Amino acid sequence: MSELEPETIPAPDADPDVDPDVDPDVDPDVDPDVDPDVDPAVDPADAPPRRRRWLRLDGVELPILIIWISFAVALSALQPGHFWGDDFALYIRQGEGLVHFDTARVIRDIHYTVEWSRAKGFSPDVYPWGTSILLAIPLALFGRDIMALKFTMAAAFAIGAGAWFSLARRRLPLAAALGSTACFTLSLPMVRWVDVVGSDLPYLAITGLCLATLARWLSRGPITTRQAIGLGALGAAAFSFRNEGLGITAALLLGIGASHLFTATRTTWRPVLRLASIRAAIAGGVAIGITFVLQLFLPYDMLPSYKGSGPGRITANWSAYVRAVTDQFGFYNGSKRRFEAFGHPALGTTLLCVFLILLAFGVARMVLRHDVMDIVLLFTGLIHAYTALTFFVPSNRYAYVTVAVMFIAVAQGATVLVSGITRWFRSGDGGRKRKVAAALMFGLIAVFPAAQISPYRKLVVYAAAARDADRPLPGPYEDQSIEMYAAVLRYTTADDVILCLKPRAMTLFTNRSSVKIIGGAAAPEVATYMAVQETSSGKLNDVPHGSTDLWSNSIWHLLRLPKG
Known part of the structure; x- marks a missing residue:
């Protein structure tokens, strides 16, 4: 033995018949590079696909x-x-x-x-x-x-x-x-x-x-600052869909504050309250800021x-x-x-x-x-x-x-x-x-x-039957309604104002200004034409005296309103 190589001294309790360089937990007859679940006699291309757990019930x-x-x-x-x-x-x-x-x-x-x-x-x-x-x-x-x-x-x-x-x-x-x-x-x-x-x-x-x-x-624990920013943005998003989203924003702020306050003890409640207030304020500030920016570019009535x-x-x-x-x-x-x-x-x-x-x-x-x-x-x-x-x-x-x-x-x-x-x-x-x-x-x-x-x-x-027959729901896409909108386009100009029950639909389908009619009320002075449906008895209700019937089908009438 060389003087540079130290002599290996076996442990007092070592088995002299066991090679210390061999892992006793590894089978010497098994090739570590071979997958034990794969049959070596079968071509991998012909092997059946391995069964995979495709549905994790707690995953996405x-x-x-x-x-x-x-x-x-x-x-x-x-x-x-x-x-x-x-x-x-x-x-x-x-x-x-x-x-x-x-x-x-x-x-x-x-x-x-x-x-x-x-x-x-x-x-x-x-x-x-x-x-x-x-x-x-x-x-x-x-x-x-x-x-x-x-x-x-x-x-x-x-x-x-x-x-x-x-x-x-x-x-x-x-x-x-x-x-x-x-x-x-x-x-x-x-x-x-x-x-x-x-x-x-x-x-x-x-x-x-x-x-x-x-x-x-x-x-994962109390809401962090980064999470508070994200929740504030989500609250603003909810508010941009419906005004009731203000309630969701309040609920998110409640969750942020409560996530901290529920961890407080008698000795820590003051700093915990301060931290809860800060993070709720951050979320609220983000929600207000996003809403304010949206108002600048896309204004709407936030609290009608x-x-x-x-x-x-x-x-x-x-x-x-x-x-x-x-x-x-x-x-x-x-x-x-x-x-x-x-x-x-x-x-x-x-x-x-x-x-x-x-x-x-x-x-x-x-x-x-x-x-x-x-x-x-x-x-x-x-x-x-x-x-x-x-x-x-x-x-x-x-x-x-x-x-x-x-x-x-x-x-x-x-x-x-x-x-x-x-x-x-x-x-x-x-x-x-x-x-x-x-x-x-x-x-x-x-x-x-x-x-x-x-x-x-x-x-x-x-x-399915309605789709197969191309039968529309009762509304503006029915044939009679489409005919009425076509008559409005034919008999009126872009400067006319149409009086009807559904003015927003009228403007959508005809690009004419429109105002709403309500039972018993006088026609607005700006209205020049009126689109009205017959009642089940064939009558026309709320038609101003002196109106001229220009066009009609089985449901609709288009009338020219008297001037003045």
């Missing part, structure tokens, strides 16, 4: 799958044309203004319509621009193709379903979260509303994205007032929203004006009782658990419920966000009940116990969407 694949399923559900219910409510016309005109860089003209036209109409307050001068920005994409690509615009609404519905599922999954076991999402996806009032181009479904989607993002960040709205409407609207909520849960028959499920009033009443029990348990759990996200959800549901109840006209669509929160609350209630029931099971078989609990949870919640399957199938069949 399941929300994406839910988005696609919800998108398919929405598309299956689409029908040609559009309903008469002419909110859609202003959203489309605002979107076209963005595409053609001519928003000033759109604002000027609608201001003229609102200013001269006898029905004051029937429309704001401009809607928040979020929905119109969304519609600008299909408008730029496909023009006024109404089905392309409805595809955008279907996409908003589907994204909303995925966002609210992601939120529910952070609050609930998987079975309960899936049941809650099934309630959302098969809520027929929401599915039917995909046929309406408006802000309701996009706002429901952005609300879900705001809350799901907050829940994700809260799972409507005559007849206010707390005094709560009593009058209460019963309408009870019907709206139960209709969206699937156990109210609007045509018969009674509780009904699976075609039977008794089952409708039973589901009402189940709903109230689950909702009570769910809300109680959300209140008593002292969880930041539960507080935010309750605040969100209540602030949107108050906004809907105090508006001068009740509508199913104003309750969408509140009902989405209720879906989660009902699922929470099912979780509480099932947890109590499974405690009576004998311990020892945890796997079977979990499976029974999951089945009970899903079954308790899924009974609500199950009640909507039959009417959903009827809707799909009817919608």
